[in-house]
Amino acid sequence: xxxxxxxxxxxxxxxxxxxxxxxxxxxxxxxxxxxxxxxxxxxxxxxxxxxxxxxxxxxxxxxxxxxxxxxxxxxxxxxxxxxxxxxxxxxxxxxxxxxxxxxxxxxxxxxxxxxxxxxxxxxxxxxxxxxxxxxxxxxxxxxxxxxxxxxxxxxxxxxxxxxxxxxxxxxxxxxxxxxxxxxxxxxxxxxxxxxxxxxxxxxxxxxxxxxxxxxxxxxxxxxxxxxxxxxxxxxxxxxxxxxxxxxxxxxxxxxxxxxxxxxxxxxxxxxxxxxxxxxxxxxxxxxxxxxxxxxxxxxxxxxxxxxxxxxxxxxxxxxxxxxxxxxxxxxxxxxxxxxxxxxxxxxxxxxxxxxxxxxxxxxxxxxxxx
Amino acid sequence: xxxxxxxxxxxxxxxxxxxxxxxxxxxxxxxxxxxxxxxxxxxxxxxxxxxxxxxxxxxxxxxxxxxxxxxxxxxxxxxxxxxxxxxxxxxxxxxxxxxxxxxxxxxxxxxxxxxxxxxxxxxxxxxxxxxxxxxxxxxxxxxxxxxxxxxxxxxxxxxxxxxxxxxxxxxxxxxxxxxxxxxxxxxxxxxxxxxxxxxxxxxxxxxxxxxxxxxxxxxxxxxxxxxxxxxxxxxxxxxxxxxxxxxxxxxxxxxxxxxxxxxxxxxxxxxxxxxxxxxxxxxxxxxxxxxxxxxxxxxxxxxxxxxxxxxxxxxxxxxxxxxxxxxxxxxxxxxxxxxxxxxxxxxxxxxxxxxxxxxxxxxxxxxxxxxxxxxxxxxxxxxxxxxxxxxxxxxxxxxxxxxxxxxxxxxxxxxxxxxxxxxxxxxxxxxxxxxxxxxxxxxxxxxxxxxxxxxxxxxxxxxxxxxxxxxxxxxxxxxxxxxxxxxxxxxxxxxxxxxx
Numbered sequence: 093x094x095x096x097x098x099x100x101x102x103x104x105x106x107x108x109x110x111x112x113x114x115x116x117x118x119x120x121x122x123x124x125x126x127x128x129x130x131x132x133x134x135x136x137x138x139x140x141x142x143x144x145x146x147x148x149x150x151x152x153x154x155x156x157x158x159x160x161x162x163x164x165x166x167x168x169x170x171x172x173x174x175x176x177x178x179x180x181x182x183x184x185x186x187x188x189x190x191x192x193x194x195x196x197x198x199x200x201x202x203x204x205x206x207x208x209x210x211x212x213x214x215x216x217x218x219x220x221x222x223x224x225x226x227x228x229x230x231x232x233x234x235x236x237x238x239x240x241x242x243x244x245x246x247x248x249x250x251x252x253x254x255x256x257x258x259x260x261x262x263x264x265x266x267x268x269x270x271x272x273x274x275x276x277x278x279x280x281x282x283x284x285x286x287x288x289x290x291x292x293x294x295x296x297x298x299x300x301x302x303x304x305x306x307x308x309x310x311x312x313x314x315x316x317x318x319x320x321x322x323x324x325x326x327x328x329x330x331x332x333x334x335x336x337x338x339x340x341x342x343x344x345x346x347x348x349x350x351x352x353x354x355x356x357x358x359x360x361x362x363x364x365x366x367x368x369x370x371x372x373x374x375x376x377x378x379x380x381x382x383x384x385x386x387x388x389x390x391x392x393x394x395x396x397x398x399x400x401x402x403x404x405x406x407x408x409x410x411x412x413x414x415x416x417x418x419x420x421x422x423x424x425x426x427x428x429x430x431x432x433x434x435x436x437x438x439x440x441x442x443x444x445x446x447x448x449x450x451x452x453x454x455x456x457x458x459x460x461x462x
Numbered sequence: 463x464x465x466x467x468x469x470x471x472x473x474x475x476x477x478x479x480x481x482x483x484x485x486x487x488x489x490x491x492x493x494x495x496x497x498x499x500x501x502x503x504x505x506x507x508x509x510x511x512x513x514x515x516x517x518x519x520x521x522x523x524x525x526x527x528x529x530x531x532x533x534x535x536x537x538x539x540x541x542x543x544x545x546x547x548x549x550x551x552x553x554x555x556x557x558x559x560x561x562x563x564x565x566x567x568x569x570x571x572x573x574x575x576x577x578x579x580x581x582x583x584x585x586x587x588x589x590x591x592x593x594x595x596x597x598x599x600x601x602x603x604x605x606x607x608x609x610x611x612x613x614x615x616x617x618x619x620x621x622x623x624x625x626x627x628x629x630x631x632x633x634x635x636x637x638x639x640x641x642x643x644x645x646x647x648x649x650x651x652x653x654x655x656x657x658x659x660x661x662x663x664x665x666x667x668x669x670x671x672x673x674x675x676x677x678x679x680x681x682x683x684x685x686x687x688x689x690x691x692x693x694x695x696x697x698x699x700x701x702x703x704x705x706x707x708x709x710x711x712x713x714x715x716x717x718x719x720x721x722x723x724x725x726x727x728x729x730x731x732x733x734x735x736x737x738x739x740x741x742x743x744x745x746x747x748x749x750x751x752x753x754x755x756x757x758x759x760x761x762x763x764x765x766x767x768x769x770x771x772x773x774x775x776x777x778x779x780x781x782x783x784x785x786x787x788x789x790x791x792x793x794x795x796x797x798x799x800x801x802x803x804x805x806x807x808x809x810x811x812x813x814x815x816x817x818x819x820x821x822x823x824x825x826x827x828x829x830x831x832x833x834x835x836x837x838x839x840x841x842x843x844x845x846x847x848x849x850x851x852x853x854x855x856x857x858x859x860x861x862x863x864x865x866x867x868x869x870x871x872x873x874x875x876x877x878x879x880x881x882x883x884x885x886x887x888x889x890x891x892x893x894x895x896x897x898x899x900x901x902x903x904x905x906x907x908x909x910x911x912x913x914x915x916x917x918x919x920x921x922x923x924x925x926x927x928x929x930x931x932x933x934x935x936x937x938x939x940x941x942x943x944x945x946x947x948x949x950x951x952x953x954x955x956x957x958x959x960x961x962x
Contacts, residue, residue, distance in 0.1 A: 104916070203886060207771065211883065219883075219890055226894065230901040237900045237914035359774045366885045373893060 099299075103310045105236035106300045109378065110292065110314035112239040115246065115321060116375030117198045118286030120343045120368060122322060123329035125286070127338045130279030132264065133271040135326050137279030142319035144280070145290055148437060149311055151444035152290070156297040157304045158447050164294040165386040171443070171451055180439075181390050187435045188383035189407055191288065194428045195376045196220060196411040197421050199369075204416055206346065206365055213416050217408050220369075224377040225404045228384065229397060232299055235381065239374055245367040246321065252364055253328050256348050260331035284437070285429050287318060289375060291436045295382050380404065483554045487573035491515055494569075497560055499648050502631045503615065504563075510572075518568030521615040521629070524585035528568055531581045550579035564623045591617065594696035594718070596863055601738040603699040611641055611715040617698040618645060622705065626650075632663050634714070635671040641715040642677065645701075651708045652941045658905055659710045659723060674714055674721045681723075684902050688871055690864035691904045693722040693729050700734050708942030724905035726939050728912075728924045731755070733861040736927050744927040752925060754859035757852060758869045759895075762803070763880035763888050765849045766795045771884030788843045796881035798842045802850035803873060805832060810854075907939050 101109070118125075126134030159167040164184060169177030199220060200213045208216070227235060271279075293311055300307050329344035341347045349361040357363070384400040393399065414424050483490050491506065494517065498504045503520040516532065553559055554576045559569055566584030591613070593599075594606035607614045615629055626648040633639045642663065646656055662681040671677060674694070682691040693709070695701060696718050701711050704722045712721040731751045736744040768775050769788060776784055791798060809828035813821040833851075836842045853873065860866040872895070879887035902909035912920035920937045922928045931951040936942045 207884060208886060215883075216886070219886075223890055223893055223897070227897050230897065234897075234901050237908070237910070237916075238896060240916050241896065241900070241910075241914040353777070355777065357775055358777050359772065362772055362775060362885060366889045369886060369889045370893060 112374035113289035113378040125282040141280040141283035201416040483576040514572040522566035527583040607718040638670040645711040708940035724907035730862040730865040754856040757856035763876040767880040767884040
């Protein structure tokens with residue numbers, strides 16, 4: 093028991109894993125996606141999405157606290173029995189793989205558009221996937237250390253964006269609240285895609301130190317941090333570009349930094365892009381970690397490296413099949429958005445309802461008999 | 463040795479708290495052996511079939527003096543007269559005896575008497591103890607270890623006059639039987655760490671051990687990593703400072719290098735000079751050193767990726783000078799960089815073993831003549847010369863020779879990555895490096911601490927150097943069992959203020 097206690101991550105590390113997982117591939121294009129859906133009121137739908145996620149976090153916490161030592165893959169069979177549990181676990185595995193593939197192709201397309209137009213996609217895919225494989229093979233504790241360390245890059249990204257503040261026009265935010273509700277909801281959907289990663293709560297919860305309430309608090313702070321960080325990015329992009337301009341810039345954050353020239357270096361956007369690669373790598377690693385850990389647990393195997401290598405290879409191959417052309421990526425993004433709605437929102441909510449009502453009842457009954 | 467054989471095998475008993483000697487010789491000797499934690503250099507010489515004992519610290523006492531001061535007169539006397547030695551000093555206070563023993567005195571005890579006779583047999587070594595060439599400091603101690611194990615332990619014992627300093631000897635090498643000493647401070651060093659080092663040392667099974675480099679390779683955690691995982695030093699003051707932080711030192715006969723574990727990445731960036739200068743200066747120099755790490759590892763890669771991929775990063779006023787300098791060059795930047803880096807390595811390797819005057823000639827021919835001619839010949843651009851020369855200088859800023867070699871080695875993969883993928887390549891190179899550093903552990907201590915995992919408190923002596931009176935806790939790296947190093951030191955200042 094003492095050994096597992098040592099291997100647990102601290103709450104500070106938990107905080108950084110969550111924010112590094114949530115902030116990822118979406119940060120560059122989020123303002124554009126929000127704007128497409130809800131015009132200048134995109135930030136409202138973003139706040140809405142953030143609040144919904146906070147509710148979801150509470151729901152997940154209510155489920156997770158019933159199983160202090162189990163992560164998602166181990167408590168699903170306990171809830172629903174072996175057959176349905178295994179089925180759900182496999183579905184989750186496929187879901188994580190899909191998210192990994194999505195991250196990989198979005199990453200590939202962004203680099204293809206911005207700095208490496210001639211490099212074949214498979215080089216980038218293999219580079220990212222296997223770097224992350226190296227990372228996750230060192231275990232959760234080392235991952236936590238690295239996530240904490242690279243969070244300094246978020247500060248730098250923040251400072252770079254601050255340098256754009258003198259040029260903003262607050263008037264671009266007006267008029268406020270003119271967007272009809274359905275469009276706001278559509279915007280919220282895009283926002284949830286950028287903030288995906290809170291599902292990792294199920295995996296990290298049993299491996300974190302602290303009382304259940306403390307862990308919920310840390311998770312909420314992490315979510316708050318992510319909301320504020322994204323909100324700042326959205327705010328700067330919305331006020332830097334006018335409502336009509338932003339429809340022409342799919343990566344507003346990069347475009348607005350491109351215009352800034354510091355005395356020592358030009359093209360700050362290239363540096364931002366380099367730091368963004370790290371954020372992508374951390375998100376990708378968490379999903380890869382969840383996928384391969386899930387697979388390992390499903391087979392009750394003692395050799396996690398095999399499953400990690402298998403998952404990585406599967407992801408690389410799948411991403412090569414999807415490719416980085418615009419059309420397949422768009423439809424794949426749509427697909428993952430819909431699937432995420434189910435796996436990251438509906439199922440956790442359902443799990444909560446099931447746990448606090450039926451499962452509790454069943455367990456009490458079982459205990460009563462014994 | 464028979465009457466006291468039990469001492470070396472019996473498990474530790476409760477230490478007696480009595481200050482005065484008793485009349486029982488057995489009890490007295492047991493007390494002293496326990497007081498020194500059964501340190502192997504506490505030598506017991508049994509006389510009179512076990513009724514009298516002469517004991518001293520082998521590493522501090524001089525054998526010839528013992529012969530002259532004790533044995534010569536002793537041979538002429540009978541038992542009753544012994545205690546009337548004119549040269550000896552009668553002492554019965556145990557604390558006092560320990561103090562004197564630590565100064566190199568030898569003690570003579572006889573059964574039935576609470577008094578012990580203390581002789582001054584402090585060794586004065588004539589062999590010069592010189593400052594090591596590769597670890598010079600501006601201010602502070604100019605002593606260095608030499609090739610004699612006992613003298614080296616003497617140098618350490620002289621600096622830590624404390625009975626808690628424990629020395630244990632091991633014989634390594636099945637054919638050479640090299641004597642290896644393990645030194646640590648009991649009560650500060652983590653017992654688990656000491657055990658770990660001991661077990662790993664005992665596990666070495668080879669025919670010969672020549673230098674600590676052999677030992678290091680046998681006991682380190684990650685043999686396939688380019689990074690050094692034990693601190694290497696020839697300076698007694700550095701060794702002492704590390705012992706005080708709870709590290710364990712390994713010295714071996716016939717070598718002037720001391721190995722210390724556990725090491726962290728940042729330990730290689732510290733030098734005793736940091737503590738001898740004012741703390742502002744110390745902090746500044748330390749920041750410069752860490753900055754040099756980034757230059758040494760990333761500057762050529764950064765330059766290559768700018769020239770090869772991201773020309774637009776250069777500010778517009780600099781574009782023309784850079785472009786005109788590299789326009790005439792026939793080769794791509796990666797070839798330029800590799801050629802220059804290899805030339806610098808050649809000059810360094812050629813100069814290292816030559817006598818100083820010849821070495822300087824090589825430096826001038828290599829540095830000035832080749833550097834100038836190679837630009838005029840159009841093989842390498844001006845900017846590349848600047849970049850590579852800066853990189854080389856930066857890599858020599860590191861106080862540790864091993865780390866500096868590692869850095870120069872790591873430049874190559876980064877150059878190749880940046881030449882193929884530009885900034886993306888650098889990011890992935892750095893990320894892999896970071897993962898590697900964070901994964902590593904040296905004897906149970908995370909190698910990249912206090913950055914990953916983050917220990918905010920330990921940053922005070924890593925990136926910066928706070929004033930010494932602010933460093934009240936030991937760094938967590940070596941997991942010392944005693945955390946606090948000092949109480950508040952500058953109390954007089956607060957008192958002064960209150961009086962006003």
